[in-house]
Every structure is written in C-alpha cells, then in structure tokens.
Amino acid sequence: MNDAYSRLKDRFSRIATVNEAAAMLGWDASAMMPPGGGAARGDQLAVLAGVAHGMLVAPDMAEDLAAATAEGAWDEANLALMRRAHRRATALPAELVEATARANSACEKIWREARPRSDFAAVCPWLEEVVSLQRETAAALSAATGLGPYDALMDTYQPGIGAADVEPIFAAYESFLADALPRAEEIQASRPAPLAPQGPFPVEIQRALGRRLSERAGLDYEHARLDESAHPFCGGTPSDVRITTRYTPESFGQAMLGILHETGHALYERGLPEAYARQPVGEAAGMAAHESQSLIIEMQASRSDAFLSWLGPELHAAFGGDAAPYAGANLGRLWRRVERGFIRVEADEITYPAHVILRFRLEQALIAGDLRVADIPGAWGEGMQRLLGITPPDDARGCLQDIHWHDGAFGYFPSYTLGAMAAAQLMQAARTALPGLDEALGQGDFGPLVSWLRVSVHNRGSLLGFQDLMRAATGRPLDASAFMEHLRGRYLTRQTP
Amino acid sequence: MNDAYSRLKDRFSRIATVNEAAAMLGWDASAMMPPGGGAARGDQLAVLAGVAHGMLVAPDMAEDLAAATAEGAWDEANLALMRRAHRRATALPAELVEATARANSACEKIWREARPRSDFAAVCPWLEEVVSLQRETAAALSAATGLGPYDALMDTYQPGIGAADVEPIFAAYESFLADALPRAEEIQASRPAPLAPQGPFPVEIQRALGRRLSERAGLDYEHARLDESAHPFCGGTPSDVRITTRYTPESFGQAMLGILHETGHALYERGLPEAYARQPVGEAAGMAAHESQSLIIEMQASRSDAFLSWLGPELHAAFGGDAAPYAGANLGRLWRRVERGFIRVEADEITYPAHVILRFRLEQALIAGDLRVADIPGAWGEGMQRLLGITPPDDARGCLQDIHWHDGAFGYFPSYTLGAMAAAQLMQAARTALPGLDEALGQGDFGPLVSWLRVSVHNRGSLLGFQDLMRAATGRPLDASAFMEHLRGRYLTRQTP
Structure with a gap:
C-alpha cells in the first residue's frame, strides 16, 4: 500500500460519509418528513450529491488513482473499484448529469x-x-x-x-x-x-x-x-x-x-x-x-x-x-x-x-x-x-x-x-x-x-x-x-x- | 448588486443547505437514531461541518467578498453578515478548530x-x-x-x-x-x-x-x-x-x-x-x-x-x-x-x-x-x-x-x-x-x-x-x-x- 492509495482510502471514506448523510435524509424524506419539507430536502440531496461528485472528480483524485498501488486481494479489488467509480463519474459531462436529474424529476x-x-x-x-x-x-x-x-x-x-x-x-x-x-x-x-x-x-x-x-x-x-x-x-x-x-x-x-x-x-x-x-x-x-x-x-x-x-x-x-x-x-x-x-x-x-x-x-x-x-x-x-x-x-x-x-x-x-x-x-x-x-x-x-x-x-x-x-x-x-x-x-x- | 455579490449568495445558499442537512441529522441523532448509529453519525456531522467550513474559507470566497457590492438595507446587511461569517471562520486556524472539537468531545x-x-x-x-x-x-x-x-x-x-x-x-x-x-x-x-x-x-x-x-x-x-x-x-x-x-x-x-x-x-x-x-x-x-x-x-x-x-x-x-x-x-x-x-x-x-x-x-x-x-x-x-x-x-x-x-x-x-x-x-x-x-x-x-x-x-x-x-x-x-x-x-x- 503506497501513500497515494492511503490518501485514496481517506477520500473514498469521506465520499461514503457524505453519501451516508444523503441516505439518512432519503430515509427521513420517505418515513418522517412533513410534506412541506420536500422542496428543501430536494435541495439538500442535490447539494450533497454535488459535493460527493465533486470529491470524486477532483483533479488530485485522478493523480492518486494513477499513482496508487495496492497489495492483497481486498485492497487490489478496492483500488479497481475506486478506478471504476472514477471512470464512470468522469465519463458523464456535468451538463448531462444536471439535465438528467432535471428531466427525471420533472x-x-x-x-x-x-x-x-x-x-x-x-x-x-x-x-x-x-x-x-x-x-x-x-x-x-x-x-x-x-x-x-x-x-x-x-x-x-x-x-x-x-x-x-x-x-x-x-x-x-x-x-x-x-x-x-x-x-x-x-x-x-x-x-x-x-x-x-x-x-x-x-x-x-x-x-x-x-x-x-x-x-x-x-x-x-x-x-x-x-x-x-x-x-x-x-x-x-x-x-x-x-x-x-x-x-x-x-x-x-x-x-x-x-x-x-x-x-x-x-x-x-x-x-x-x-x-x-x-x-x-x-x-x-x-x-x-x-x-x-x-x-x-x-x-x-x-x-x-x-x-x-x-x-x-x-x-x-x-x-x-x-x-x-x-x-x-x-x-x-x-x-x-x-x-x-x-x-x-x-x-x-x-x-x-x-x-x-x-x-x-x-x-x-x-x-x-x-x-x-x-x-x-x-x-x-x-x-x-x-x-x-x-x-x-x-x-x-x-x-x-x-x-x-x-x-x-x-x-x-x-x-x-x-x-x-x-x-x-x-x-x-x-x-x-x-x-x-x-x-x-x-x-x-x-x-x-x-x-x-x-x-x-x-x-x-x-x-x-x-x-x-x-x-x-x-x-x-x-x-x-x-x-x-x-x-x-x-x-x-x-x-x- | 454586482456579480461577485450574486455569486456570494449562491455560495452561502449552498453552505446553508449543507448546514440544513447537518441540522436534520442532528435532530435524527436525538429523536430517532438507534444507539449503534452514534459513531457513524459523529463522522457524518464532522464531514459535513468540514465541507461547510471548506466552502466558507475557499480562496475565491475572499475574492468575491472583497469585490462585492450590495444595495438596499437587506442586501447590505446580508453582505456585512457574510463578511462577518468569513472573518470569524478564517480567524481560527484549522488545527485549533480540530483540537477544540476533539477536546470538547472528550x-x-x-x-x-x-x-x-x-x-x-x-x-x-x-x-x-x-x-x-x-x-x-x-x-x-x-x-x-x-x-x-x-x-x-x-x-x-x-x-x-x-x-x-x-x-x-x-x-x-x-x-x-x-x-x-x-x-x-x-x-x-x-x-x-x-x-x-x-x-x-x-x-x-x-x-x-x-x-x-x-x-x-x-x-x-x-x-x-x-x-x-x-x-x-x-x-x-x-x-x-x-x-x-x-x-x-x-x-x-x-x-x-x-x-x-x-x-x-x-x-x-x-x-x-x-x-x-x-x-x-x-x-x-x-x-x-x-x-x-x-x-x-x-x-x-x-x-x-x-x-x-x-x-x-x-x-x-x-x-x-x-x-x-x-x-x-x-x-x-x-x-x-x-x-x-x-x-x-x-x-x-x-x-x-x-x-x-x-x-x-x-x-x-x-x-x-x-x-x-x-x-x-x-x-x-x-x-x-x-x-x-x-x-x-x-x-x-x-x-x-x-x-x-x-x-x-x-x-x-x-x-x-x-x-x-x-x-x-x-x-x-x-x-x-x-x-x-x-x-x-x-x-x-x-x-x-x-x-x-x-x-x-x-x-x-x-x-x-x-x-x-x-x-x-x-x-x-x-x-x-x-x-x-x-x-x-x-x-x-x-x-x-
């Protein structure tokens, strides 16, 4: 495990933690939220999704992904999955992601x-x-x-x-x-x-x-x-x-x-x-x-x-x-x-x-x-x-x-x-x-x-x-x-x- | 209202939206969360606080705050409060904020x-x-x-x-x-x-x-x-x-x-x-x-x-x-x-x-x-x-x-x-x-x-x-x-x- 991989683990942990917050708010929206909270909740989920996406496509993420090495089945698989997530996230232009979110919601x-x-x-x-x-x-x-x-x-x-x-x-x-x-x-x-x-x-x-x-x-x-x-x-x-x-x-x-x-x-x-x-x-x-x-x-x-x-x-x-x-x-x-x-x-x-x-x-x-x-x-x-x-x-x-x-x-x-x-x-x-x-x-x-x-x-x-x-x-x-x-x-x- | 102020309003709206997410998770922690969720929730709140703080102290925030002008009592007061928030956030070194969070929690x-x-x-x-x-x-x-x-x-x-x-x-x-x-x-x-x-x-x-x-x-x-x-x-x-x-x-x-x-x-x-x-x-x-x-x-x-x-x-x-x-x-x-x-x-x-x-x-x-x-x-x-x-x-x-x-x-x-x-x-x-x-x-x-x-x-x-x-x-x-x-x-x- 090199430094780049170690940094990647921290980055992905942070992304996952933001996604956990979003998951909890999603549960709340379906199980607890009064109807009048819907509009604000939509904004909260959109901003958290944007924050997580921003962390994933950050320029230094690509550098670390290029430089990282991992040893052992678990960490090798983990690094491969990190690369997969990054590849998929960067494949989509921001305008397409936004247009899709808007069209789906409408x-x-x-x-x-x-x-x-x-x-x-x-x-x-x-x-x-x-x-x-x-x-x-x-x-x-x-x-x-x-x-x-x-x-x-x-x-x-x-x-x-x-x-x-x-x-x-x-x-x-x-x-x-x-x-x-x-x-x-x-x-x-x-x-x-x-x-x-x-x-x-x-x-x-x-x-x-x-x-x-x-x-x-x-x-x-x-x-x-x-x-x-x-x-x-x-x-x-x-x-x-x-x-x-x-x-x-x-x-x-x-x-x-x-x-x-x-x-x-x-x-x-x-x-x-x-x-x-x-x-x-x-x-x-x-x-x-x-x-x-x-x-x-x-x-x-x-x-x-x-x-x-x-x-x-x-x-x-x-x-x-x-x-x-x-x-x-x-x-x-x-x-x-x-x-x-x-x-x-x-x-x-x-x-x-x-x-x-x-x-x-x-x-x-x-x-x-x-x-x-x-x-x-x-x-x-x-x-x-x-x-x-x-x-x-x-x-x-x-x-x-x-x-x-x-x-x-x-x-x-x-x-x-x-x-x-x-x-x-x-x-x-x-x-x-x-x-x-x-x-x-x-x-x-x-x-x-x-x-x-x-x-x-x-x-x-x-x-x-x-x-x-x-x-x-x-x-x-x-x-x-x-x-x-x-x-x-x-x-x-x-x-x- | 100039462009810098208009961008500031967007930035502060985004920060407030992250803080709303944190407020909801704080409510959940006290009113709904099972005891076993506490550790993960602490991490979620810490990461969201870090994200919001990062947005507030971002370098381009300072530039916009310096360049912004606002007209009318509400927007003038708003801009002054933005400057206040930024001044207070940048006054504290990150190490002090972290040490304080750790010491308070302990x-x-x-x-x-x-x-x-x-x-x-x-x-x-x-x-x-x-x-x-x-x-x-x-x-x-x-x-x-x-x-x-x-x-x-x-x-x-x-x-x-x-x-x-x-x-x-x-x-x-x-x-x-x-x-x-x-x-x-x-x-x-x-x-x-x-x-x-x-x-x-x-x-x-x-x-x-x-x-x-x-x-x-x-x-x-x-x-x-x-x-x-x-x-x-x-x-x-x-x-x-x-x-x-x-x-x-x-x-x-x-x-x-x-x-x-x-x-x-x-x-x-x-x-x-x-x-x-x-x-x-x-x-x-x-x-x-x-x-x-x-x-x-x-x-x-x-x-x-x-x-x-x-x-x-x-x-x-x-x-x-x-x-x-x-x-x-x-x-x-x-x-x-x-x-x-x-x-x-x-x-x-x-x-x-x-x-x-x-x-x-x-x-x-x-x-x-x-x-x-x-x-x-x-x-x-x-x-x-x-x-x-x-x-x-x-x-x-x-x-x-x-x-x-x-x-x-x-x-x-x-x-x-x-x-x-x-x-x-x-x-x-x-x-x-x-x-x-x-x-x-x-x-x-x-x-x-x-x-x-x-x-x-x-x-x-x-x-x-x-x-x-x-x-x-x-x-x-x-x-x-x-x-x-x-x-x-x-x-x-x-x-x-």
Missing part, C-alpha cells in the same frame, strides 16, 4: 399525476426526454467502459452483469413458464381454497410482531429501526439500518412478509465487512445480490412449509380468532397463490419474472433506438399477451405502473429476477451445506441460514464480482435451474399441501 | 460519566484543556474582530451583545432579587397550597393534546413534526421544523409547557423571511432573540392568568378526574412556584437569572485567566450562597450540572436571561399595541400575539442587530425593567390568585 412528477388517470399521452413527451438523455448517458458510459450502451446502464445497478448474461437465463425461464404456469394453475384449482383469517388485525400488534420476526431473522435493533412509509424499503447505513413497511388493520400478510423482505436487505448491510467500511470493496455486491438477500429471507425461508408451520401458531397467538386459517398449509395456500395479473409488485413467484422479462426487452429496445416511446403501450400489451396471455385494460395497469423508467432508471429491472434466481441457487447450496436448515426454520430459527449467508455473501462485500460470488457460494455461476427446481417443488407437485 | 464524554458520581476531579483536567483552547479561540476571534476575548465568544451566540451590555442589566436584577425573592416566598406561603391533578395522564392523550396546543399557538404540521427526546429541543429547518418533548404518565405540566416553549422557537424559524432563506440575513437574530421567542410563548403567554383560565378546562376534559386542580388559579400556583434550588433547568422565573449570573461571572473569570478550573467548585458554592443563600451539597448539583462548559460553550449562558428579559419587554410592547391581547389568550387564542411577533421579530431575520431589533419592536434597547415589572405583577402582588 417526468416523475408528471407521471405521479398521470398514472391515476392512466394518461400516457401526458407522460409521453417527458419520458421521451428521459429516454433521450438515458441514451446519451449510455453512449458516454459505453465509450468510457467499453461495454455496450445498454450493458453500461445495467452495470450501474449490478456491476459485471450484461444482457448477454441475462438473455439465456431469461430464455430458459420463458420456455419453462409456458408449460409451468397452466400446470401450477391446474394444481392450485384442485386444492381447497385458502381460508382467510378473520380480522381486524390491530396495527399495534402487527408492529410488535413484525419487530419480533425481524429480530428472529437476526436484525439487531441496537443498529436498526422499523418504521412506516408508503413504499416499504431498506435505507440508512450498515451501522444504522432503517427498514419500513406499511400496515393496514384489514390484513397482516403483506406487512409481515414485507418486514421479512426488508430484513433480508438489512442483514446484508449489517453483515458487510467492517474492516472495509466506507470503501468501495466494503459495499454490497450490486442490486441483484441485494435482492437475492431479501428474497432468500422472504421467499425461500419465510414462505417455506417448515417456517409457515412454525409461524402459524405465532400469528394465531397474536391475533386470536379461529385457528384453522393459521395452519401452515393454509398460510401456504394464501401466500403462495399463483395468478396472472397486470401488476408486477403484486405478482407471485412464477409470474413475476415474466413482468421483468417484458421490461428488460422493452428497455433494451428503447436504449437501442429500436422502440419509440410513443409505441410503448402497444408493445407492452403485445408482450403481456405473449408472456402471460393477458392484456392490460389500460396504461395505469400497463406501462405506467412502475416508477423506474419515469425516474430515469433503465437497466435496473433485471436485478429483481436475477435476485430471485440467485436466492434459489443460494438456498440450494445452503441446504446442501446445512442439512438441518429446514428443521431450524421449522422452529422459527433463521440462525443457520443467516450465519451461512453472512460468511458466503455478506462478509464478502464487493470483493468478488457477482458471478464469482455465486461461484464461491454455490459452485457455479447463476443459472435458472435452482429457481425452476424450487418452483417445481412448491407449485408443480401434487403432494405438497 | 471532555463531554468524561463529564457524562462523572456527573452522576459528582466526580469533579475526574472532569477537571479535561475541562482545563477545554478552557485553555477556548482562551486561544477567544484571543484569535478577538484579534480578528476587535472585540474583547470574552465578548468575542459571546458574539458567537448573540451577535452584537457583549459583557458591557449585560453587566448593568444583571446588576439591576441582582439588587432586585435580594428584596424580591424573600417577598415572593412570603406571599406564596400565605396562599393556599396548590392541588395536584390526579393521574395517571396517558402519554397518548398528552401527545394529542400537546400537538393541539402547538397548533393553537400557530405551528403548521405541514412543515413540522413533534417527537420525543431525552432533552427537549427545536431543530430542523425553517420549512421543516422539528420539536421534541419528553412524556411521563405521572405528570403532564412539563411536557405541555415544554411543547409550548419549543413551539415558540419553531414559530420563529417558520416566520423567518422566505425571500432571504439560506442567506445570513435570513437567519434568526441570535440565541437571546431565539430564547425570547420560546419564553414569550411559554412564560409570558402560556403561564398568564388569562391563558391558564382557558387551558384548565381543556386539560380537565382531556384527563378527567376532580375538576378543582384544573382551575386557572390553581394551575398558576402549580406552575409558577418559586423555590430556591440548585438546578438551573428546574428553576422558576425569579431565581433562574441568578443561576445565569453566577455562570456569567465565572466564565468571564475563566476566560480572563482570573479563575482556575480547579477552583470552580469553591467559587460556585460561594456564588450560590451570595445569590440565592443556598450551598449545593455536591458538584453534581453544582458546577457539573450543565453540559455547556464541558462541551466548550462559553459565552452562551447570558442568552437565557437576556431572552427572558427580552420576552417580557416584547410582551409589554405587544400589550400596548394590542389591547385585546389578554382577552384573546383567555380564549386560547395566540393569534394576535403571534401575528405581532411575526412582523416585529420573525420576519426581520437578522436585518437588525439585537438591540436595534429591540428598539424597532419595543422603542428601546433591552433593559431589565419590563421583566421586573412582570415578576412584580405575577409574584409580588397579594391580590393575584
């Missing part, structure tokens, strides 16, 4: 008003501007990194993964789906209809129970908070992680499973390597990796037969009423229901990837210039028909449903399904490594799983690229096989309750 | 542990270091500003007010107190003992009531939050102000009056001139001015006979039980009780200034080098004996009770009593301007008072220095007469219930 605002009215025409010109700037950004990043334009955008969210990695995995899933979906529906129809637990389910009880469940999953409230927001998320910093959910007294499933989902994200942040805190190599390994950690807790562990058989009596003790709906098998029928729907965030495990595949294909075409913004609604309808055999009745339930594109996030969507598939592949490896895993989950014990994840994923930070992380943890790069096997076991086998 | 930590054990010996060496650095700071600020060393510290908290302004006011009060305190005690003893309302007083009810009272006082929750913290305070920013209090089911007085106190601070922030938001001239006019706004709401308005007669039935409706303790006259006896005590924050209106006068004299002597840190406990005991005729049984109830010195705040204490006196003088002027003021308070209506404050104080920001602000609002600079007249009416008149 489009998102229009979208918020237009979505309830299903008014794509109102959004269209604004989204055209967003897409046009994203294409410029993609071109600039492509020139700086040597990646293809769309890959350069994907690389923002999940470093090291491009369309060529995703294409065969999604293709395999698409052909699986054509057969699996009708079969899952048929099996589901042959089973008893799920019984609904009788409410109301007081929010105070849900809040205490949600906290207890997240604690069982390993979240330490000396370093965490659980609050409420319109859209549940995990924010904050590794030593002070903030998760949110949304409660309604009419039901509890969404809130409890949502808390477990965000707990998965939070455990990842909490488990990042402390020795490299505030260094690029100490960060999470990308959005697909992050989603794998939320989904392994929510989908793989918490919706498993074993865990539901433990959870049922806990829920019944909390809410009272008739016991039958709280039987593990009934909770499975309730919370693993397959249904072809229009809305991605409400989709089940089998159909969810179809929503992502649709968006992945469309956004590739938009960035390539092969699809015009005005043609999105038509292409959306065709895609949904082909993938799920349904056609959205309007754009609110079609191309206007997600914030992502309207806020300038292109290349993000694949992370959801890569995360779901990685979660299945990691769970498969964990089950092999830990024969008592399901027995522990059957006692409400996440300990063995989370300990394994800590060593296999969390503690590794960004030391390994995504595929190397999967190789190290599971013995092979990501593919769709474990996910399809998981779905076969859960949805396509007549014996399962 | 001493405060030791003090937190030593206070419960009343262990002054443990604190002494650390406080010596703090005082030594404060003396250096005072000397450097004195050299840059032409003020005396202690005045230069006072100027940090209440610009434009020095020891020579305070001395005659405090001297007048001291001779008033010698006669007034025994007389107030005698009158109090001749009255019926106050009846205590019967609890418990559920926290949920207090929370709702506290919010309603602050709304009545004019706080708009589109731009505010009310939360809980160990030490109540008002934080946040003018468009997103955050007040806190502390509840206990055993009593409600402290929480309700505390909320009204912080509401006074919050109304000041909310009423600052929007046209000069994030500019020095748009800020509050100092700590004494700020305290005058909290105390005019809490002490002058909320503890007035008129308001208590309205408040009593409201409280009774909220908490139920026997009505007699909720009579306005009884609430007055409960909440305006005079008692010679050791603890400043628990002191009544009459004895509070004695606590401040003691600290003012001692900290002047410490900064002048006329009092050694080791001799503080003895000097404290003598001072309390002379001022209030009592001697603290230990240092926990003596010189270790306040955080201020142990955190490096010298020159702050006078603001409390200047604020109390300014509140009385402003209330006197408001009563003259608004003959219906007390009638309105008797109907729980703060409207006339707050509207008057908005025009007379809030909207003026830092356009006027403290004494000019008092002149503009009340016709004369601050003196002790209105405060003494207020105390005579409330505590020294036999007729008052």
Whole structure:
C-alpha cells in the first residue's frame, strides 16, 4: 500500500460519509418528513450529491488513482473499484448529469399525476426526454467502459452483469413458464381454497410482531429501526439500518412478509465487512445480490412449509380468532397463490419474472433506438399477451405502473429476477451445506441460514464480482435451474399441501 | 448588486443547505437514531461541518467578498453578515478548530460519566484543556474582530451583545432579587397550597393534546413534526421544523409547557423571511432573540392568568378526574412556584437569572485567566450562597450540572436571561399595541400575539442587530425593567390568585 492509495482510502471514506448523510435524509424524506419539507430536502440531496461528485472528480483524485498501488486481494479489488467509480463519474459531462436529474424529476412528477388517470399521452413527451438523455448517458458510459450502451446502464445497478448474461437465463425461464404456469394453475384449482383469517388485525400488534420476526431473522435493533412509509424499503447505513413497511388493520400478510423482505436487505448491510467500511470493496455486491438477500429471507425461508408451520401458531397467538386459517398449509395456500395479473409488485413467484422479462426487452429496445416511446403501450400489451396471455385494460395497469423508467432508471429491472434466481441457487447450496436448515426454520430459527449467508455473501462485500460470488457460494455461476427446481417443488407437485 | 455579490449568495445558499442537512441529522441523532448509529453519525456531522467550513474559507470566497457590492438595507446587511461569517471562520486556524472539537468531545464524554458520581476531579483536567483552547479561540476571534476575548465568544451566540451590555442589566436584577425573592416566598406561603391533578395522564392523550396546543399557538404540521427526546429541543429547518418533548404518565405540566416553549422557537424559524432563506440575513437574530421567542410563548403567554383560565378546562376534559386542580388559579400556583434550588433547568422565573449570573461571572473569570478550573467548585458554592443563600451539597448539583462548559460553550449562558428579559419587554410592547391581547389568550387564542411577533421579530431575520431589533419592536434597547415589572405583577402582588 503506497501513500497515494492511503490518501485514496481517506477520500473514498469521506465520499461514503457524505453519501451516508444523503441516505439518512432519503430515509427521513420517505418515513418522517412533513410534506412541506420536500422542496428543501430536494435541495439538500442535490447539494450533497454535488459535493460527493465533486470529491470524486477532483483533479488530485485522478493523480492518486494513477499513482496508487495496492497489495492483497481486498485492497487490489478496492483500488479497481475506486478506478471504476472514477471512470464512470468522469465519463458523464456535468451538463448531462444536471439535465438528467432535471428531466427525471420533472417526468416523475408528471407521471405521479398521470398514472391515476392512466394518461400516457401526458407522460409521453417527458419520458421521451428521459429516454433521450438515458441514451446519451449510455453512449458516454459505453465509450468510457467499453461495454455496450445498454450493458453500461445495467452495470450501474449490478456491476459485471450484461444482457448477454441475462438473455439465456431469461430464455430458459420463458420456455419453462409456458408449460409451468397452466400446470401450477391446474394444481392450485384442485386444492381447497385458502381460508382467510378473520380480522381486524390491530396495527399495534402487527408492529410488535413484525419487530419480533425481524429480530428472529437476526436484525439487531441496537443498529436498526422499523418504521412506516408508503413504499416499504431498506435505507440508512450498515451501522444504522432503517427498514419500513406499511400496515393496514384489514390484513397482516403483506406487512409481515414485507418486514421479512426488508430484513433480508438489512442483514446484508449489517453483515458487510467492517474492516472495509466506507470503501468501495466494503459495499454490497450490486442490486441483484441485494435482492437475492431479501428474497432468500422472504421467499425461500419465510414462505417455506417448515417456517409457515412454525409461524402459524405465532400469528394465531397474536391475533386470536379461529385457528384453522393459521395452519401452515393454509398460510401456504394464501401466500403462495399463483395468478396472472397486470401488476408486477403484486405478482407471485412464477409470474413475476415474466413482468421483468417484458421490461428488460422493452428497455433494451428503447436504449437501442429500436422502440419509440410513443409505441410503448402497444408493445407492452403485445408482450403481456405473449408472456402471460393477458392484456392490460389500460396504461395505469400497463406501462405506467412502475416508477423506474419515469425516474430515469433503465437497466435496473433485471436485478429483481436475477435476485430471485440467485436466492434459489443460494438456498440450494445452503441446504446442501446445512442439512438441518429446514428443521431450524421449522422452529422459527433463521440462525443457520443467516450465519451461512453472512460468511458466503455478506462478509464478502464487493470483493468478488457477482458471478464469482455465486461461484464461491454455490459452485457455479447463476443459472435458472435452482429457481425452476424450487418452483417445481412448491407449485408443480401434487403432494405438497 | 454586482456579480461577485450574486455569486456570494449562491455560495452561502449552498453552505446553508449543507448546514440544513447537518441540522436534520442532528435532530435524527436525538429523536430517532438507534444507539449503534452514534459513531457513524459523529463522522457524518464532522464531514459535513468540514465541507461547510471548506466552502466558507475557499480562496475565491475572499475574492468575491472583497469585490462585492450590495444595495438596499437587506442586501447590505446580508453582505456585512457574510463578511462577518468569513472573518470569524478564517480567524481560527484549522488545527485549533480540530483540537477544540476533539477536546470538547472528550471532555463531554468524561463529564457524562462523572456527573452522576459528582466526580469533579475526574472532569477537571479535561475541562482545563477545554478552557485553555477556548482562551486561544477567544484571543484569535478577538484579534480578528476587535472585540474583547470574552465578548468575542459571546458574539458567537448573540451577535452584537457583549459583557458591557449585560453587566448593568444583571446588576439591576441582582439588587432586585435580594428584596424580591424573600417577598415572593412570603406571599406564596400565605396562599393556599396548590392541588395536584390526579393521574395517571396517558402519554397518548398528552401527545394529542400537546400537538393541539402547538397548533393553537400557530405551528403548521405541514412543515413540522413533534417527537420525543431525552432533552427537549427545536431543530430542523425553517420549512421543516422539528420539536421534541419528553412524556411521563405521572405528570403532564412539563411536557405541555415544554411543547409550548419549543413551539415558540419553531414559530420563529417558520416566520423567518422566505425571500432571504439560506442567506445570513435570513437567519434568526441570535440565541437571546431565539430564547425570547420560546419564553414569550411559554412564560409570558402560556403561564398568564388569562391563558391558564382557558387551558384548565381543556386539560380537565382531556384527563378527567376532580375538576378543582384544573382551575386557572390553581394551575398558576402549580406552575409558577418559586423555590430556591440548585438546578438551573428546574428553576422558576425569579431565581433562574441568578443561576445565569453566577455562570456569567465565572466564565468571564475563566476566560480572563482570573479563575482556575480547579477552583470552580469553591467559587460556585460561594456564588450560590451570595445569590440565592443556598450551598449545593455536591458538584453534581453544582458546577457539573450543565453540559455547556464541558462541551466548550462559553459565552452562551447570558442568552437565557437576556431572552427572558427580552420576552417580557416584547410582551409589554405587544400589550400596548394590542389591547385585546389578554382577552384573546383567555380564549386560547395566540393569534394576535403571534401575528405581532411575526412582523416585529420573525420576519426581520437578522436585518437588525439585537438591540436595534429591540428598539424597532419595543422603542428601546433591552433593559431589565419590563421583566421586573412582570415578576412584580405575577409574584409580588397579594391580590393575584
């Protein structure tokens, strides 16, 4: 380690600390802030982003990056990630960054008003501007990194993964789906209809129970908070992680499973390597990796037969009423229901990837210039028909449903399904490594799983690229096989309750 | 307005925006943050302070300050305040600022542990270091500003007010107190003992009531939050102000009056001139001015006979039980009780200034080098004996009770009593301007008072220095007469219930 590298560590630590401040203010904006604070908050976040960006592109940063040397796997990886961050930050002219921020913010605002009215025409010109700037950004990043334009955008969210990695995995899933979906529906129809637990389910009880469940999953409230927001998320910093959910007294499933989902994200942040805190190599390994950690807790562990058989009596003790709906098998029928729907965030495990595949294909075409913004609604309808055999009745339930594109996030969507598939592949490896895993989950014990994840994923930070992380943890790069096997076991086998 | 001034406005706006971010994180640290987040938060605040300081002392800032011209009272005052801020920031060498931050933080930590054990010996060496650095700071600020060393510290908290302004006011009060305190005690003893309302007083009810009272006082929750913290305070920013209090089911007085106190601070922030938001001239006019706004709401308005007669039935409706303790006259006896005590924050209106006068004299002597840190406990005991005729049984109830010195705040204490006196003088002027003021308070209506404050104080920001602000609002600079007249009416008149 030479002086230049040592200075770089200080610089990046300072940048990360400014970003921590911004992360906390972002959490506050969603979970605490009164509406009248919005304008000032926007300014605060913009100034902090400008300060962090200014530190990253400072002239002496480039000198130190050129002169730095590092020894050992961690510091070598760290230096490479510093160079990557600098290369990406300097690739984009300040005017493009500013124009993008303005266009995204303006489009998102229009979208918020237009979505309830299903008014794509109102959004269209604004989204055209967003897409046009994203294409410029993609071109600039492509020139700086040597990646293809769309890959350069994907690389923002999940470093090291491009369309060529995703294409065969999604293709395999698409052909699986054509057969699996009708079969899952048929099996589901042959089973008893799920019984609904009788409410109301007081929010105070849900809040205490949600906290207890997240604690069982390993979240330490000396370093965490659980609050409420319109859209549940995990924010904050590794030593002070903030998760949110949304409660309604009419039901509890969404809130409890949502808390477990965000707990998965939070455990990842909490488990990042402390020795490299505030260094690029100490960060999470990308959005697909992050989603794998939320989904392994929510989908793989918490919706498993074993865990539901433990959870049922806990829920019944909390809410009272008739016991039958709280039987593990009934909770499975309730919370693993397959249904072809229009809305991605409400989709089940089998159909969810179809929503992502649709968006992945469309956004590739938009960035390539092969699809015009005005043609999105038509292409959306065709895609949904082909993938799920349904056609959205309007754009609110079609191309206007997600914030992502309207806020300038292109290349993000694949992370959801890569995360779901990685979660299945990691769970498969964990089950092999830990024969008592399901027995522990059957006692409400996440300990063995989370300990394994800590060593296999969390503690590794960004030391390994995504595929190397999967190789190290599971013995092979990501593919769709474990996910399809998981779905076969859960949805396509007549014996399962 | 020339280009240099226009650039300065942008620079100062950016600095203020960074400071807003820090203010929000400070609020979070006290009201929301889990304990494990403390270390990272300290780093975040230090980095933001460094960023803001770096912007202020940047070389091109000095160039613009030299070249700038401004026209009109507001911009002229703004430019003068910019120059003041720059002069003060550049007066202190970076090493002194850092050493001070480290010494303050270390001493405060030791003090937190030593206070419960009343262990002054443990604190002494650390406080010596703090005082030594404060003396250096005072000397450097004195050299840059032409003020005396202690005045230069006072100027940090209440610009434009020095020891020579305070001395005659405090001297007048001291001779008033010698006669007034025994007389107030005698009158109090001749009255019926106050009846205590019967609890418990559920926290949920207090929370709702506290919010309603602050709304009545004019706080708009589109731009505010009310939360809980160990030490109540008002934080946040003018468009997103955050007040806190502390509840206990055993009593409600402290929480309700505390909320009204912080509401006074919050109304000041909310009423600052929007046209000069994030500019020095748009800020509050100092700590004494700020305290005058909290105390005019809490002490002058909320503890007035008129308001208590309205408040009593409201409280009774909220908490139920026997009505007699909720009579306005009884609430007055409960909440305006005079008692010679050791603890400043628990002191009544009459004895509070004695606590401040003691600290003012001692900290002047410490900064002048006329009092050694080791001799503080003895000097404290003598001072309390002379001022209030009592001697603290230990240092926990003596010189270790306040955080201020142990955190490096010298020159702050006078603001409390200047604020109390300014509140009385402003209330006197408001009563003259608004003959219906007390009638309105008797109907729980703060409207006339707050509207008057908005025009007379809030909207003026830092356009006027403290004494000019008092002149503009009340016709004369601050003196002790209105405060003494207020105390005579409330505590020294036999007729008052």
